[in-house]
Structure formats: structure tokens, C-alpha cells
Amino acid sequence: MPHHSPDHRDTMTNVLRFGYRVTKYDPADRDEQGRYIGDQDSTSDHGPIEAAYLEAVATFAAETGVQRLCIREPELSVINFGLEPTVPGHGLTGLFPDDLSGYHDGAEVPMKVWLELVRAMLRDNGAWCRLEAEHRFSVHVGYDQYLYIGSDQRCERAVTHTRALGLFPERIDRSPYGAETNEPGQRTPADDTFWGKVTALVATGRAGLLEENPIEGVSRWHRLDDGGIDRVRERLTPRARVAVWPSLSGDPVTVLASLSAHHLVQLVWEDQDGHVRATITDAPSPRVLDGARAATAISCVAGEQPPLLAAVLPDQDGVLRARWGTEPDQEHHRPVPPTP
Template sequence: MSPPPPRPPAAPRHVYRITKYDPADRDERGVYTGTEEAVSDHGPVEAAYLEAVAAFAEESGVGHLSVREPQAPPGFTHFGLEPAVEGGGLAGIFPPDLTGFHDGARVPVALGLELVRAMLRDSGAWCRLETEPGVFAEPAFAVHVGWDQYVYVGSDTPCPAALARARELGLHPEPLDASPYEAEAPCGEPGGQRPADDDFWALLRGCVASGEAALLEETHIDNACRWHRLDGTARHGAARDGAAMDTLRARLAPRARLAVWPDLLSTDVAAVLAALPDEDLVEFVREDHDGRITGEVGDAQEFRARAAELSGARAAAVLSVCTDERSPLFTAVLPDADGVLRARWRTDPTPADRHWARLRTAEPDDGHRA
């Protein structure tokens, strides 16, 4: 049986909202009515935010932060007040393929501050930055960046020196009971989230051998996923034999969400393009002739306009972006190396996942029941 998920650590006891907005310029509802712009100045005020966060981290005794629930382009919606930046503002922080930007990635505070800068600039990337006291010997500490230049810092230490420094920098720290961006404890259907453990991989091998499974969707960042072929019909990326499956398992991003699919790609790409809906957002999945499989979310009309480009694919499929219209065979989330499932995000359970959950929570048969 898989290890139970760990009990989530308590949230930091001292939480502060740190902004450039003077509380004196708020109305009776707390709405800011002053003249400060709701965007970063890319200058001294932004630098003040970063220095304040660094002061809180130092006084809390924190040298590293963990990336939690990362989000990055390509996404089909951008809500920031500033134009989206290619790469989500992560260029120079992580490699172009975003290796190292995943749930649980442990980064020095200095790199975490660069992520805070990118989020203040509405660049498109977002994540929670927190310590993981249950994983590393660290105090509870968190940094969350919200809309309109609102930053929330939580610590187990009151941080009087950091509070004073924030005020010296012209910022306004205000105590709160909790950050509005505090992650909710994982929840779901009875039986919990299926982990991508040894039992999962044994099941996957069997489904590939029987021809039932052919593709693995790896969602390592919200708004981004990677596709892997499992059944050996492509020249590259196949994982039919045991060694190839082990290699694939080893190179998946930590804590990624996984979905197993049958071979939904059609070599009649022209027919796939002709069947695009008149409108609506869809995911266009294409396999190139070198075996690389990619998925792109966009407007169906835009994909239709790119028919000449997309028709060069070896195979393709169109998937709905609506959860209840997507039907993988089964799903899972990668546990950490010690077998513990620490990721807080969850997959949308399939009928097979629900069956797994029922078996997991069923009472053991003692041989005496009728």
C-alpha cells in the first residue's frame, strides 16, 4: 500500500500584507483610493519590495524557498495589467525548457526574489514560494504575490526588524490572520489521489503491452505539459521496453501530474483539421515526424487559419479543454523519492481512478464475510 500523504504543516503564525499603498488612502471598505499605479515601476519601488522580502527571510533564518504550484505560459488567458512577456519572465532564471521550475524545486532566496520580481511585473509566470518544514529542517515561511502589487509574507518569527525596514523603504506592512493565497489542504474523493508509484508503473507497463495505452501526458506546470509516446510506433520517445520505461520515469519532472491515454493521434491530419469546431478553445496535439509530441491550447479558428503549417504533422488530435470532456485511461501524481506524495495539486479522477480508490479504502477480507 502506498504511504499516506503527510499532514500539511501549519501555516506561518505571523502574516503581513506588504504594499506601496498607504492605509490612509483607503475608504471604509478598505479599497485603495490614492494615486499609486497598480503596476510595478520596474525601479526603486520594485527594489523596495524585494529588499523587504529579503529582510523577512533573513530575520526568519531562511536561506532557501520551495516553488509550489508553478504556473507559466503558454497559457490562453493573461489577466495582468502589463503585457505578457515571452517565457513568463523566467528567462535568465531557468533554462528555456524551464528545467528546474517544478513543484518542490528548492531555490536560494536570491533566485526566489527574481521570481518575485517576475510576478510583480505580471510577466505571466506565478508560483507560491514557501519552505517545506516537513521535508527540510526549515522554519515555516511563505511569500505570495497577488494582483496589483500586493505581497504577502508569512513567518513563524514576528520579524520586528524586517517590519521596520519595510517601513523605512516606504512600504506599508499590515498584519493579517492569513494570506489569501494560502494553499488549501489537498482534498478529493474518498481514497485520495493515486500516486505514480511502483504499482502505477506496473499497471502502465501492462496496458502498454496489451495495446491499451500509448501516450503519457505530463503536466509539470499549470498551463504547460509534455507528451510522451509509450507504444513504440514513433522513432523517438517510445517506452515499450522496460529500460525505456525506466528512463522515461526518471526524466519526468518531480511531482508532475500524469495522465495515460490510448493512441488518440490520427495520421489523417487533414481530417483532424477539417473537424475543428467553429469556435471555442481547444488543445491541438501534434506529433512531428521526428516523434516529438506537443500540445497547444488556442482558439479553434486560429488553428484553422494555420492549417497549412499544421498539416505537416505526422499525426494529430483535437482535445477539449473542458475537464468533463477529456477521457484519459487513468491518472496519477508523482510522489517524492521517499514515496511520499507531497504535491498539493490533484488530477481529475477517471472511472479507473475511482475504482482504484474504492479498492484502496475497502475493508480487508478476513475470510468470514458472506
């Protein structure tokens, strides 16, 4: 029998005036602590109840007067904490190209796409994001089929229609999964000053590798050697987080031999075709770097091996609108000199 307890963390920024929690769980079937103790399953039925969820959120959006929504803080699960197994493509197959271009922070998508994103989240397919029309509407999914909707309108017709669908819309002050008022991490813009520092580091041989995080849980790697900085910049995903690292070592055998057992690292290497690949491991196979031209290992322990530089890409007008931050880089790890 499922036991659901809503999370009451105070995390939403720009909270919309009217918030709703929409579920299939009858409030009459909750205990004194608000946990659901009824017999509804906590996974999607992939059928009429799921369809009711989608119709409900579409009705709220229509009454608010929005059709297109922006993707915010997209994620792909590395480890599945949901009750349903992840599926190939994380529920994004057919919605975006194979390289996931178009699935990034700030990307605007039509209703037929964002409704499918809601479906993927209801099914624990592995993809997750917030969907927003700034200052007007928001929707995202929590655990156990909890759907959170925010609007600048009261949406009384949508509330009535949602009840008629057999779901339970409840007024809430805010969502437990709303955007945090102070997103953790360093929020340095990847502006001309940042790229000037990158150029200097590459020119002096201190840097040669750039990590791009366009989606939480996804890293893409680029070599910066041989004047490749401008080419790399042209390929970066809007609003991605970027980190600059030292160059790959030309001695992959020594890199592999230096790894300690049970020490979680990100192993990065260049294959024979010139592609930079990576994997997170604490027990790499002795053959994982067979044929590699160059490699490096980066500790996954927070703060143990900070990047040389880290930043977040601003929009084309130079404004940093992405809410997420990066791990502190070496500049921000330097001790503050004592006051004379």
C-alpha cells in the same frame, strides 16, 4: 484611479503564526470596504518602490533565519490577466535553463533566484509560484502589488525596516493566495501500481500517449509505444502531474476533419522529426497538421473526455508531497454499482 479590494478566502494550509501583507498602499487611503482609493499606481515602477519590496522580503527572510526557499505550485500564464504585458521567458530567462529544468514544485533555490522570482511576479511577467521554507517562512505575490509574507517569527525588526522603506506592513491572519487546505482534484500517486496499469494499457493497445504537466499552464507530451515507458519515466520532472491517453491516430486528416467549430480542444500531433507537439484551439488552421505523422484531439471541456489514468509523481522516497491534483481519470468517472 485604482481600486483594490483584498480577497478574504480561507485558503492557507499550515498557516504560519505571523502573517503580513506588505504594500505601497497607505491604509489611511482605504474606503469603508477596505478598497484602496489613493493615487498609487497598481503596477510595478521597476525602480525604487520595487526595490523596496525586494529589500523588505529579504529582511523578513533574514530575521526568520532562512536563505533558500522551495518553489511550490509553479505556473506560467497562458492568458495574461495582469496589468502589465507578459515578457519573453515569463521573467525566468537567466534564472533557469531554456527547458525550465529547476523550475518545478519542490525545487530549492537560493535567495538571489527567489528574489528575482518575486520581482517577476511583481511585474506580472507571466511566472507565478509560492515560495516556502516548510513551517518557517513563505512569500508570494497577489494582484496589484500585494505581497504576502508568513513567518514563524514576529519579525519586529523587519516590520520596522519595511516602514522605513516607505512600505506598509499590516498583520493578517492568512494570505488569500495561500495553499488550499483541500487542493481540488484527484491525488493518486504515480507509484509502481500506477505504472503497472500503464504498462498493461500500452500492451493491449489502449494507451500510447502520456501528458506531463510539470508547471501549471505547461504540457509536455511523450509517446509510450514500443516499450518506451521506462525511457519516459526517466525524463519526467519531479512532482509533475501525468495523464495517460490513447495512442495518436495515423490519419491526421480525419482527426482534423472531425473537429467541430467553436469546440475547444487540445490538438496533439507528431511531426516529421518525431517530436510530439500540441496546441489548444477552437479553430485550427487546415494546414496545422501538414506533414504530421499522427495526431489526436482531446476535448478541453472538463469531464467530457477524461484520461485513461492520471496521477502525481511522488518524491524518490515514495511520499506524495505535491499538493496539486489531477482531473479525475476514467477509473474515477465510473459509476458506483448499486448496493444489492
